[in-house]
Amino acid sequence: MIGRLNHVGVATPSIDDSIRLYREMLGATDITEPFDLPPQGVRVCFVNLPNSQIELIEPLGEDSPLTGFLAKNPKGGQHHVCFEVEDIIAARDEMRAKGATILGTGEPRIGAHGTPVIFVHPKDMGGVLVELMQQPDEAH
Ligand code: CO
Secondary structure, three states: OOOOEEEEEEEOOOHHHHHHHHHHOOOOOOEOOOEEEHHHOEEEEEEEOOOOEEEEEEEOOOOOOHHHHHHHOOOOEEEEEEEEEOOHHHHHHHHHHOOOOEOOOOOOEEOOOOOEEEEEOHHHOOOOOEEEEEOOHHHO
């Protein structure tokens, strides 16, 4: 089921400060413009790397899912890892059959890459919040 590592999600209280950090400390040159994802309650941008991406995520709105994480990690921190799967529904059903909890309603939502995603509860994945993302069509 598991495919490419698509990105690593990093939560931050300030996406602008984090962009500066990745530019100045790590010399990142290819960083996308931040954009809002209101249904997910986050503001997002991507640091493009030769083999993957870092997804910088800042809370958007009062009931952002990042609010609790940033209360525990005020400076931000590593939040989730995202793996591509061929079929998001099949992946969800397989995870459920193996006893994993899918966050929210369990219905896939459109993620930052415009393809459906689900999140698997960290308690079922060794403490790691796992995002599964249907791989983009051009990757087939
Ligand atoms: Co993500």
